[in-house]
Amino acid sequence: MSGDDIAAGIGRLREFKAGAELDGARRVEAALLVVNRAAKIMCPVDEGALRADISMDVQATATGVVGSVYSNLDYAPYVHNGTGVYAVDGNGRKTPWVWISEDGRKAARTIGQQPQPYILDAFTVNLATINSIMGRPK
Numbered sequence: 001m002s003g004d005d006i007a008a009g010i011g012r013l014r015e016f017k018a019g020a021e022l023d024g025a026r027r028v029e030a031a032l033l034v035v036n037r038a039a040k041i042m043c044p045v046d047e048g049a050l051r052a053d054i055s056m057d058v059q060a061t062a063t064g065v066v067g068s069v070y071s072n073l074d075y076a077p078y079v080h081n082g083t084g085v086y087a088v089d090g091n092g093r094k095t096p097w098v099w100i101s102e103d104g105r106k107a108a109r110t111i112g113q114q115p116q117p118y119i120l121d122a123f124t125v126n127l128a129t130i131n132s133i134m135g136r137p138k
Contacts, residue, residue, distance in 0.1 A: 025058055028067040031130045032056040035069045038122035050076060054119075069119050080119060084112020 036056045043051040053071045070076075081088040084095035095111040123130070 024065045025060060027134050028065045029056075029058045031133045032058065032067045032069055034126050034129055034133070035119070035122045038126055039069055039119045042118040042121050044079060044116045044118065049073065050079060069122070078113065080115065080117050082113055082115030084110060086112040086114045088115050088117075 033056070036054060039054050040051050043054060045051055050071060050073055053073050053076070054069065055071065056067065056069045058065060058067045082092065084092040084097075086092065092112050096109055098107060098109045100107045
């Protein structure tokens with residue numbers, strides 16, 4: 001085998017690797033689109049800001065392709081994971097607690113908010129579709 005043959009082989013391997021990485025990124029992006037759309041449907045809605053803020057991101061790293069579906073809103077984790085005694089990781093605010101308006105006319109007592117894991121649920125209900133997109137067995 002000549003040096004030219006080896007160089008050509010290395011070039012084809014690099015092309016194959018780049019093509020595989022591009023295909024992987026496209027698959028991850030397609031799977032994230034499924035989760036993103038479902039999360040927007042499953043998201044609890046008051047005024048719609050949380051639903052509108054659900055986004056996705058795909059990043060190529062040294063070890064592979066990483067994707068995420070997320071919201072940047074400050075209150076998004078509290079809606080998703082719950083608060084107070086209901087907090088998923090048990091790290092909610094100590095409850096019960098009471099809020100009283102400055103004029104003292106209004107008060108509210110709470111022990112927390114139930115989790116509404118719209119992103120996790122969107123992933124879970126679409127797992128078979130995600131596996132199919134990624135080329136994995138169901």
